[in-house]
Amino acid sequence: MKGFPNYLVAFALIGMACSIASAYDPAPLQDFCVAASTSTDAVFVNGKFCKDPKLVNANDFFFQGLNIPRSTANQPGSNVTLLTVDEIQGLNTLGVSLARIDFAPNGLNPPHIHPHATEIFVVVKGTLYVGFVTSNPDNRFFTKVLNAGDVFVFPIGLIHFQYNVGSTNALAFSGLGSQNPGRISIADTIFGSNPPINAGILTKAFQLDKNVVNYLQKQFSSNNI
Numbered sequence: 001m002k003g004f005p006n007y008l009v010a011f012a013l014i015g016m017a018c019s020i021a022s023a024y025d026p027a028p029l030q031d032f033c034v035a036a037s038t039s040t041d042a043v044f045v046n047g048k049f050c051k052d053p054k055l056v057n058a059n060d061f062f063f064q065g066l067n068i069p070r071s072t073a074n075q076p077g078s079n080v081t082l083l084t085v086d087e088i089q090g091l092n093t094l095g096v097s098l099a100r101i102d103f104a105p106n107g108l109n110p111p112h113i114h115p116h117a118t119e120i121f122v123v124v125k126g127t128l129y130v131g132f133v134t135s136n137p138d139n140r141f142f143t144k145v146l147n148a149g150d151v152f153v154f155p156i157g158l159i160h161f162q163y164n165v166g167s168t169n170a171l172a173f174s175g176l177g178s179q180n181p182g183r184i185s186i187a188d189t190i191f192g193s194n195p196p197i198n199a200g201i202l203t204k205a206f207q208l209d210k211n212v213v214n215y216l217q218k219q220f221s222s223n224n225i
Contacts (some may be wrong), residue, residue, distance in 0.1 A: 031056040034060040035089035048085060048092045061090035069169075070102045077107030077164070085179040096182055103128065103164035110185055111161045119154040119174050119180030123147060123160070126170025132160035159186060192220030 027072030034056045035048035047095065051060070063083055070079035076129070082099040087093040097117070101109055103126065121130065125145045133153050144152055154160040164170040190197065190214075202213045 013113035016069060030093075030164035032061075033093040034054065035085050035092040037131075048089075050092065051089070054063055056090075059179060061088065063088050066098075066100050069171075070100070071190060072102050072107055072169070076100060078109045078162075080109065082181075082183075083155060084181070087202055091179045093179070095177060095179060097176045097179055099176065101162065101172045101174065103162070103170040105164060105167055105169065107164045108211060109162040109169070110187060111159050113159055113184040114176060114178075115155070115157055115184060117176040117178035118156040119160070119176050120151065121146075121172055121174045121179070122151045124171045124173060125151065126164060126172075127166035128172060129163045129165045130154075130161065132158045134158060187216075188220055191216040194221070196221065208217040 030053075032053075033048075033050040034053075037049070037052040063076045066081065066083070070081055072079050079102045081102075082097065083091075083099065084097045091097060103109070108212050126149055128146045129143070130146055130152050131141060134140040134142075135158065144150075146152055162172065190202065199213045199217065200212055202208070202217075206213070
């Protein structure tokens, strides 16, 4: 950058780096900021009020019962127990969350996106077929069959899924790089939106018969009630 002092260039690069970093959960400037339910004597940070540090105790960083199997008696045959800042208030500003995923035989955690977080996934029991698809225009499909002890990473914002290909129940845990990773389930979002997306748009976008689109919208909207 001819004509600009080196220190100005350095400041510009640092500013760019900071702006990129701020797209994710910002780094805290204090030891913790336990989320509070009211604004009394609190400060608003990351969408939550911070509890007075003098009133914080160990229970603000604690959750009990993640060892308990969850019911998979549902249509996809899976159950996700997500621990975010809403369940563990001490996660506020710390940029992490955790999930337990239970699978019945042939159970599926349907294709979905976490818009705010990369996910690192570890299988504890069973055999799972997992994968993710990259963004346009390549749309590359990365897939793997995982067994107990295997680890797989799903990059932030990419469509991914997990499917139990074993004959027994399966169990996995995920670490996510946000206190609130978000979840957009592809089929539920597209066919179960409220109000519904115009069937003509979906018919053209997915090259499906309009009767099929109407059926899918009815099916997914009833699942979301």
